[in-house]
Amino acid sequence: MTEPIKLLLADDQALVRGALAALLSLEPDLTVVAEVGRGDEVVPAARRTRPDVALLDVEMPGLDGIAATTALRAAVPGCRVLVVTTFGRPGYLRRAMEAGANGFVVKDTPARQLADAVRRVHAGLRVVDPTLAAETLATGPSPLTERETEVLRTARGGGTVAELAATLHLSEGTVRNHLSAAIGKTGARNRADAVRVAEENGWLLGE
Amino acid sequence: MTEPIKLLLADDQALVRGALAALLSLEPDLTVVAEVGRGDEVVPAARRTRPDVALLDVEMPGLDGIAATTALRAAVPGCRVLVVTTFGRPGYLRRAMEAGANGFVVKDTPARQLADAVRRVHAGLRVVDPTLAAETLATGPSPLTERETEVLRTARGGGTVAELAATLHLSEGTVRNHLSAAIGKTGARNRADAVRVAEENGWLLGE
DNA sequence: CCACCGCCCTGACAAATGTCACGGGTGGAA
DNA sequence: TTCCACCCGTGACATTTGTCAGGGCGGTGG
Numbered sequence: 001m002t003e004p005i006k007l008l009l010a011d012d013q014a015l016v017r018g019a020l021a022a023l024l025s026l027e028p029d030l031t032v033v034a035e036v037g038r039g040d041e042v043v044p045a046a047r048r049t050r051p052d053v054a055l056l057d058v059e060m061p062g063l064d065g066i067a068a069t070t071a072l073r074a075a076v077p078g079c080r081v082l083v084v085t086t087f088g089r090p091g092y093l094r095r096a097m098e099a100g101a102n103g104f105v106v107k108d109t110p111a112r113q114l115a116d117a118v119r120r121v122h123a124g125l126r127v128v129d130p131t132l133a134a135e136t137l138a139t140g141p142s143p144l145t146e147r148e149t150e151v152l153r154t155a156r157g158g159g160t161v162a163e164l165a166a167t168l169h170l171s172e173g174t175v176r177n178h179l180s181a182a183i184g185k186t187g188a189r190n191r192a193d194a195v196r197v198a199e200e201n202g203w204l205l206g207e
Numbered sequence: 208m209t210e211p212i213k214l215l216l217a218d219d220q221a222l223v224r225g226a227l228a229a230l231l232s233l234e235p236d237l238t239v240v241a242e243v244g245r246g247d248e249v250v251p252a253a254r255r256t257r258p259d260v261a262l263l264d265v266e267m268p269g270l271d272g273i274a275a276t277t278a279l280r281a282a283v284p285g286c287r288v289l290v291v292t293t294f295g296r297p298g299y300l301r302r303a304m305e306a307g308a309n310g311f312v313v314k315d316t317p318a319r320q321l322a323d324a325v326r327r328v329h330a331g332l333r334v335v336d337p338t339l340a341a342e343t344l345a346t347g348p349s350p351l352t353e354r355e356t357e358v359l360r361t362a363r364g365g366g367t368v369a370e371l372a373a374t375l376h377l378s379e380g381t382v383r384n385h386l387s388a389a390i391g392k393t394g395a396r397n398r399a400d401a402v403r404v405a406e407e408n409g410w411l412l413g414e
Numbered sequence: 415c416c417a418c419c420g421c422c423c424t425g426a427c428a429a430a431t432g433t434c435a436c437g438g439g440t441g442g443a444a
Numbered sequence: 445t446t447c448c449a450c451c452c453g454t455g456a457c458a459t460t461t462g463t464c465a466g467g468g469c470g471g472t473g474g
Contacts, residue, residue: 012315013293013314013315014314014315014316014317014318015227015291015312015313015314015315015316015317015318015321016223016226016314017318018230018317018318018319018321019223019226019227019229019230019318020222020226021318022226022229022230022233022318023225023226023229023230026229037315084222086220105222106222107220107221107222107223108219108220108221108222108244109221109222110221110222110225111221111222111224111225111226111228111229112225114222114225145449145450145451146450146451147450147451147452157400157403158395158396158397158399158400158402158403159396159397159400160396160397160430160431161430161431162430170452170453171452171453171454173452173453173454173455174451174452174453174454176431176432176433177432177433177451177452177453178451178452179431179432180431180432180433180434183432183433184433188365189365189366189367190365190366190367190431190432190460191399191431191432192365192398192399192402193364193365193366195365195399196364196365352420352421353420353421354420354421354422367460367461368460368461369460377422377423378422378423378424380422380423380424380425381421381422381423381424383461383462383463384421384422384423384462384463385421385422386461386462387461387462387463387464390462390463391463397430397461397462398461398462
């Protein structure tokens, strides 16, 4: 028998993290060598423990899973990345793959498939939920321009145009223009609706 | 040695559900007798398998964890309920306790404490995160009236006042009044802001 | 009984929002 | 170079939104 596959787990919910560790430790060919709860702890832990595969959640404090993927691929090239996330948002998959992830698994896939996904990723294969992949192809990339995304992201907090303009150092008219464009592109009726749509599609990632 | 404690797990994310099962099955005095992914499957499964303790997530399709708690306490009185949730929202804890839950655990508690929480609940004790309990007492119950809550809940979708009025069978003026009252009570600036605040406090639960 | 409270509605008003047309600036692609 | 897309800004406009002051209705409790 060969060496077991060494795993790093990153998830902000300690209970889920521990449970995943228990689940994966049941497999004789897998061993968990590190667990972290923040995105910015991924690279330091990986440098220390040299895992073969890292399982990263997208929603994490410090650094989101996508950014952590980028950092990890740069710092420890030999370590493969399997992104495990709650939300099957098309934009997440796209961004994860662009960041260099080797696999993408949603948290409502059956538990028994997770170990297989890990093994496939370790073997150099790509693992992607086919349904989500189709959806991603269908929705296409974000139609929003960079500023529109930024404005929409800031508008999540629910402030007035004046406040948005102040925090973004823009004029009110410009903010309104960007919002109007975003509303049009998302097919929404409202600013709030536009924020919702963009968020559901994973177009508001980063920062 | 006595009989092991029989558990029912309810969580919409199959991966988390399976992982929790793996984690709890490591304990010799615990055994998982049922796993379900929807709130409305809790009672039927409990009738079949007669668990001693049910671990219920709050966010579930079909029936949320609070409503499932109420139904389960009525249908299978001998079964204790431990609510396990992602979000430590004050309103959730309050509602869960009112519904008859015996314990309330947030998903970022350490994994090793979960089995103890289960044992305490089974022994008839109450298990509550002290920090969250304090916060709940501080925030108090929802200041929103029933209609205000309903209007705010409908406003989550992000439609215009006219649409809200149509789906709620109310006049536009009334909808505006309820929204205005809700905005005042939540200390928000906006309709969107009010929705956000109310949601974060767990005041929008049910349906 | 009457006061009170929540609910529903009206109408009107100021403020915020969404839309449009326009111009100037920049940088990349044809 | 010339185009084109994006960015930033202006100003004006119709619509929507939030607020306020009222009034009517049905319960509950002193």
